[in-house]
Amino acid sequence: MAFAVEGINSNSKLLPNLSLGYSLYDTCFNLGIGFRAAISMASGKEEHIVLNDSCVGSTPVIGIVGDSSSTRSIAISSVLGLYRVPMVSYFATCSCLSDRQKFPSFFRTIPSDAFQVSAMIQILKHFGWTWIGLLISNDDYGLHAARSFQSDLSQSGSGCLAYLEILPWDYDPAEQRRIVDVMKKSTARVVIVFAHDSHMIDLMEEVVRQNVTGLQWLACEAWSAAAVLQTPRLMPYLGGTLGIAIRRGEIPGLREFLLQTRPNIRHDNRYGNSSVNQFWEFTFQCRFAPPPAGWVEGGGALCTGQEDLETVETEFLDTSDLRPEYNIYKAVYSLAYALDDMLQCEPGRGPFHGHSCGTLQKLELWQLVHYLQKVNFTTSFGDQVSFDENGDALPIYDIMNWHWLPDGRVKVQNVGDVRRSAAGEEILKLNEDRIFWNFEPKKPPRSVCSDSCPPGTRMVRKKGEPECCFDCIPCSEGKISNNTNSMECTSCPEDFWSSPQRDHCVPKRTEFLSYHEPLGICLTTASLLGTFICAVVLGIFIHHRSTPIVRANNSELTFQLLLSLKLCFLCSLLFIGRPRLWTCQLRHAAFGISFVLCVSCILVKTMVVLVVFKASRPGREASLKWFGAMQQRGTVLFLTFIQAAICITWLYSSSPAPHKNTQYHNDKIVYECVVGSTVGFAVLLGYIGLLAILSFLIAFLARNLPDSFNEAKLITFSMLIFCAVWVAFVPAYISSPGKHADAVEVFAILASSFGLLGVLFGPKCYIIVLRPERNTKKAIMGRGVTK
Template identity: 80%
Template sequence: MNQSKVMRAFLEDTLLSLMLYSCFSSAVSSLYSSSCQLQEQFHLNRMHKTGDVIIGGLFAINSFTDDLDLTFTSKPQLPPCYGFDVLGFRQAQTMAFAIDEINKKSSLLPNVTLGYSLYDNCFQLGIGFRAALTLVSGQEEQVTLEENCVGTPPVLGIVGDTTSSNSIAISAVLGLYKVALVSYYATCSCLTDRQKFPSFFRTIPSDAFQVNAMIQILKHFGWTWAGLIISDDDYGFHAARSFHSDLGPAGGGCLAYTEILPWGDDPAELRRIVDVMRKSTARVVIVFAYKGHMINLMEEVVRQNVTGLQWIASEGWSAAAVLQTPHFMPYLGGTLGIAIRRGEIPGLRDFLLQTHPDLHHNNTDGNSMVNEFWEHTFKCRFAPPPAGWVEAGGELCTGQEVIENVKNELVDVSNLRPEYNVYKAVYALAYALDEMLQCEPGRGPFSNNTCAHLQRLEPWQLVYYLEKVNFTTTFGDQVSFDENGDALPIYDIMNWVWLADGRTKVQRVGEVKRSAFKGEELTLDEDKIFWNFESKHPPLSVCSESCPPGTRMARKKGEPECCFDCVPCSEGKISNTTDSMECTSCPEDFWSSPQRDHCVPKKTEFLSYHEPLGICLTTTSLLGTFICIVVLGIFIHHHSTPIVRANNSELSFLLLVSLKLCFLCSLLFIGRPKLWTCQLRHAAFGISFVLCVSCILVKTMVVLAVFRASKPGGESSLKWFGAVQQRGTVLVLTSVQAAICTVWLVSASPVPHKNTQYHSDKIVYECAVGSTVGFAVLLGYIGLLAFLSCLLAFLARNLPDSFNEAKLITFSMLIFCAVWVAFVPAYINSPGKYADAVEVFAILASSFGLLVALFGPKCYIILLRPERNTKKAIMGRGSTK
């Protein structure tokens, strides 16, 4: 039956039942009628027992009905029911047993006898709806009413219905009158809506919890890519909604596909669904359907030979024996199923053994279910005495044969699951009724602190107490209802084992439950699980492999959320967990490892004494210092020679000392920068070079003064360039640079700095100049003195002297200026340690230029041409020119 037929049948039954229910409603709303006439009486399969208070029940005793042709030109008839379901009958008998057991207890409902009226719904909404309205309206053709509607209604509450669709329709109507409906099998999560279903309760967990249990199983085994197949009804649609809202990266995965099993099990649609399963990469398939749908689906799976799948079964087919056959088990072996909690009901087996029509009290109307059970199961019909029980073939059935057959068909109580929920539902109603009847007058929960009375019980009063029920079964399970009418959920996890000899066993391998204190708990005994794969291990069912540490997940555009690429973390970022969504940046002084899975300290870079460049510069600096010492020694040794005396020996000695300091100050630029080296390096460099250049400047000025003194009237100029004046000038010029350095160090001192701008993965140690202005003034002052020296030397280059030192000074200053002019752009554009190397090179180059240009020719004459180191040679050469 498709959904349109279901809706049509529901509307037909609703309209018809409104007439039937007029008795019940008019008794509540009208004070002017003295009687109520039953408009219609349905003849349904039932089982009845009288009592002070009657509890109704709806069970699926017959499995099938024939569709009727609804023309609406004549009164619709009830469709015939057939296909007797022994399990449904056992559930009805369990309710009868629970009521019989309660009546025998003195501690529960003393002095009150419970009765029952149980109806068969034939698994059909229309029949179930008729049965429910028959329960609440009663079967009396005419009811005489008192002015205040005194009297107990036909039933105080109903145990049922079997399916979610039936329960939705029935509870929607019964909720208007606050008649309690306690279902033992309806799992649709939509029934938790208290606005629509204010009087609905259930002892089976909702689909929302069942879906959550399945998601926990998926997460437990790392299955992030699963297929979902649902039945075309409320049971399936609401489950799919829960899956799509709960299953995702946060929930553990996503769905590869969602397929809907049609009501009519259309062969073409089934072929398409199985084809999708065959082509999908998902190895886990969740099926939310009933066993009837699964039989048709599995036939197509076998036909297309789709193997290698891990099935997860909803409670609708997780215990279906009809699927546990050699025909299906090669495909369904290893199935993990969510099953209703198995319980134990002491005494039920003995009660079931007594289930047979009484030969002396033939109550065929009140117990038509029992008669049908015997006729269906044992092919016997009840005939009036003395014929007794007669087989279809005409032979008599002995009592012993009947009892043996009952043992095989009905009394297997080793796997009580729906029956256990029926048992808890009956006891929940009984405990609520007991609590209601124990109310003390004047302290009741109703208006004016009144209590309910046995002679005037109303269904809505029972609902109040049902919401507060809390008891423990003999099996040890706590039963109570939350604000949505749901009991504390618990499910068994079942595994389908395919034994080597071809037999099948369904074993319990765990449970999932929710407690008030610990929340949801999944317990699995993995050693007991049978896996229907060659590896004998859980399969891998993922859309994308897990991203290892060092990578992050990047979702694939246009594909489900659990399909992603693993993108390596960028430089400087890491991920140290599997399936990381983002890469995290390393701290400032750390960098990512080559695997990008942890941070390592950054490499440090500075001009070191241990690297080739640092060694070369250090060696050159020491070589220049050594040469200065050698030259100084030569000059001291030959201080009395004319060439040394003619070139102002005192300034020459001071110049050699300053050049030696220039060579040594370059060593301050090599090695890890420290505060004292940063502060000292530029000060030492600036003062040493100003001392050097000021000596050259004074020497040049002395040369010009001597030339002027050689002319008539120029003798007076020499008094300004005596030894004291020369020393004073050098000291003053050097003091100016010292003052510049002092102001710079005090106002904005250079400090060590960790620079990460040049290289992200390295820390470049350098000295931050502190004040660019101070550094520029220092260099500018040196440049000014050098320019003046060069200018004066250039003017004095052609003076008539046999050994004119002005030429050497001019050449040395040109080298000096060229080096430092080239230094500025090179220094600015050199990163990190290379800036220090450029500055050291400039210091060494300019120092060597001065040393060689000024002292090279003199040392040549002193050491190699001593004949030219005489006063006569110097003066003579000058006169020849």
């Protein structure tokens, strides 16, 4: 502080023509002493200060730098805040002091515990530590830090506490033993401590006694650089500690200023020894006059005040690691810059009522608070100093690591920093290559209650345990999780299914009666084979159309029947391949019309047999003219037209359409044609069945006609096969899912078509091709005679 004040007074650009003074008070870590000192300074009741002849008397107090303790700062600032006395602390970190309602004039140059807690959580996230033990001191500092840590940890969702223990103020062996037992039994490998080094000393004594090793300690700024803990006895347990430390700064000229320190040899020891004199006696191992009795006789030296500080090694002159000192330096300059801004105010342009300005002669401290809130400057070290709306400085912490060297020495080295940018973003920088880990192997420990749930599983919290303790349950079929530690499994879209690992959705396998699968190939081959045989038979009949056996069986209807059979074979191909709108609409219509055409030809042929037989009886010859070739063609066309009308009505009212069915199988999509109207499909099949039964009945009645007309027997047998196939088709079709329903229908078409082709045309082709001697009118009539 003294160096900062002298630097300000010697700076012609800062507070020109104005000198700052100061009074130093030792609170002795006692709230009452610190409180009385602050009240004394603020009220002007302190002793008069004499700097030189031109500066005598009671000068206004523009602010207080301190206190170092959060507890004392809370007490002092709560009272001084009523009078708006500026108070800038360099070491009080309790987040509660950011409450502007309670502490309207409190500022600080050290980050609050809220940011220290946030920095701790950033480190936990970085190393994946989610299972943490927390130890705190039983004071405002520890209790507020614990509340802030629990709140932020819960909101971030990055971990949870295995235990929370409060360290006793006084030495309590039983309580220390209980706390260490909790730490020893816990599976948490990371321990965070918000307490002072005095608490840690008592705790570590019990840790050493129980030999609790394998813990990764995270230190708050209160003990992250405590030399009292960096001993060979404690380093096997504390080695590798990561700590949050106050930002290190550099203050040019401070060492030279310290070297100018000289004791006051005229100090009256009756009023107690001064702090400088005490330091001097301790450093040079001498005593000021008058010395204690027997000091000189015992060989002790007298202090002259001219001893050279550069000849001794003392921490007093070590300016390489200035942390709290740097904060004090910034606090003093903050008050100076605020006062300078206030004094530069131009009358009539001020920020107060009537655009007035504050003056040193009529100084109102609330006016200085206004300027202190807006102060903004950069130190010689390059750090920007400003305060937010809560009086907190722009936060930055160094991250320190306790490195246990092979020779037994301890080196506390900087391994990174964590800061908050002006935009509010928290930035963590770590040089992991420089971190010393007190474990084998030399890498960060794992501290988790439960291992992370991999993709394909979801977290299920264990009953009665913190949320970090959970089981990993595989996702059910059709659901996935593609992130680590997923809380829920998400369902795949309708056309997708979960992979075997349940970590991503894959397109469902599609299923339909394909040309490329064995069943589709067999049915396609059978269809083409039937078509080819029909073409061969048709060719044979056309070539032998003038022979008796062809002419005797009504060659025109025979040719129509062969053409319709060919269409029946070909229409089965519409049931194979991926269903499309046009194939769905055409397949049943083509099947229905083709089969009606076929059965109509058979029906007319059967009726012709009966008419011819009746016409062969005496007096019935005229009946043939009523059922000639034109009537036969008309009957076939009329019966076929009825089926065509049924199909058109069905397609118009409720057309068949392709459909993606996901009900049969979870992991595949069955492409099928829905019939649209079940009634329409039933009428189509029913009409075919009606004609088939009618043909069967008529042929059955004509089965005993003379042999020259024995085609009725073949028609009877063929219709028996046809009806049997389609009667069996109905239950098989209803009970067959997906592509198997199409296969059943194709099989019924092919079976009935082959049945008709084989039964009706097999014997005739046999005679035409292999037994041509029987293909004569005489031979045909001869068979009729033998009957």
